[in-house]
Amino acid sequence: MPPTILGYVIQFTGLHQAGLALLSVAVFLLSAVPLELQRRIVNDVIGKGAFATLFWLAATYAFVAVAEQSLKLVLNVYRGWVAESTVRRLRNGVRGIGVAADLSSGSHADTGVEVAMILEEAEPIGGFTGISLSEPLLQGGHPGERHRLHVLS
Numbered sequence: 001m002p003p004t005i006l007g008y009v010i011q012f013t014g015l016h017q018a019g020l021a022l023l024s025v026a027v028f029l030l031s032a033v034p035l036e037l038q039r040r041i042v043n044d045v046i047g048k049g050a051f052a053t054l055f056w057l058a059a060t061y062a063f064v065a066v067a068e069q070s071l072k073l074v075l076n077v078y079r080g081w082v083a084e085s086t087v088r089r090l091r092n093g094v095r096g097i098g099v100a101a102d103l104s105s106g107s108h109a110d111t112g113v114e115v116a117m118i119l120e121e122a123e124p125i126g127g128f129t130g131i132s133l134s135e136p137l138l139q140g141g142h143p144g145e146r147h148r149l150h151v152l153s
Contacts, residue, residue, distance in 0.1 A: 001093070009129050012089060016082045020134035023075040028138055030068045037061045075134065083130030090122040 002008045009017065037057055045054040 005125060005128065006132070008125075009132050013082055013086060013129055016078070017133045020075065020078060020082065020130075021137055023071060023078065024134040024137040027068060027071045027075055028140060030064065030071060033064045034061060034068075037064065075138075079130040079134060083126040085126075086129040087122045087126035090125060 002011050037060060041054065041057050041061075044050065045057060
């Protein structure tokens with residue numbers, strides 16, 4: 001086991017963190033497009049009366065909105081999968097260490113500690129693993145939403 005949580009995240013989910021980071025950057029960049037389309041609709045179309053252009057801008061806006069929400073869905077499902085995989089890995093690792101210790105010592109004295117670790121401590125670490133890199137990238141332009149990063153507190 002790595003000595004730090006960040007080391008654990010990088011060692012066991014490094015490739016998935018890169019995928020989550022790419023999805024987060026794509027969602028973040030795509031979230032700026034609707035604002036530009038709204039500006040163009042108001043400035044160009046309404047001011048000039050070009051209603052054919054309005055149709056195409058509105059269709060583009062709808063496409064971008066659906067694409068952005070679809071990417072967010074994929075990102076959230078992927079985050080959940082990474083978090084659940086981490087929880088499963090942690091629980092199996094703690095269980096494996098406990099079983100090996102019980103077999104070698106013949107003692108069941110540490111069973112309570114083992115059960116507490118499996119039940120209570122794996123979930124917050126798994127949740128942190130799912131959002132540790134992708135959430136700061138996704139919320140980079142929205143400082144009011146950074147409060148969701150306090151998973152372990």
